[in-house]
Amino acid sequence: MTHLLGLTGSIGMGKSTTAQMFRDEGIPVWDADAAVHALYAKGGAAVPKIQAVLPDAVIDGQVSRDILKKMISEDLSVMSKLEEIVHPLVAQHRAAFIATHNDPLVVFDIPLLFETSAQDWLSSVLVVTVPAEVQKARVMARPGMTTDQFERILARQMPDAEKRAAADHIIETLTLDDTRAAVRKLIAELKGQTDA
Incomplete structure (x- = not known):
């Protein structure tokens, strides 16, 4: 176990x-921040989903964390939109990690x-x-x-x-x-x- x-x-x-x-x-070690970085990077699973809801946050095919920070500071509702997209994707990433690590x-x-x-x-x-x-x-x-x-x-x-x-x-x-x-x-x- x-x-x-x-x-x-x-x-x-x-x-x-x-x-x-x-x-x-x-x-x-599974790193939640690294998982989010991977999801935001070019080809990351979060990019098209965030682009559909917050198009200004995607530059050159990747999510700009700086733009997201600015958007959140101007409108706190952006955070909940983002969490709705990102949390399930992070959970999938974590589940895949657990499935491939049968360590004690x-x-x-x-x-x-x-x-x-x-x-x-x-x-x-x-x-x-x-x-x-x-x-x-x-x-x-x-x-x-x-x-x-x-x-x-x-x-x-x-x-x-x-x-x-x-x-x-x-x-x-x-x-x-x-x-x-x-x-x-x-x-x-x-x-x-x-x-x-």
């Missing part, structure tokens, strides 16, 4: 770095995991976290990031304390070495449960 581990955490908490650590240990442990990197009720189909959920001041320092160090942007992103995400309260596993990502050690320990623990 495959253990489906959800991986999430607010912006700047170390989720992408932690996902890579699972990959480094040979664990298959598979990780699902999902930024809005709780916000999209993904915990309902997962075996357990790992939340990565750091104190708020570390999170803010990490995010503000990103090129082009503004305080306003950071606050807007946080407003769309479930608060860190709520995520931690709903998690089955928590890893604090203050240092790479400690994070890697915690990832290895969790893999051993979950594989042990799966093998039983």
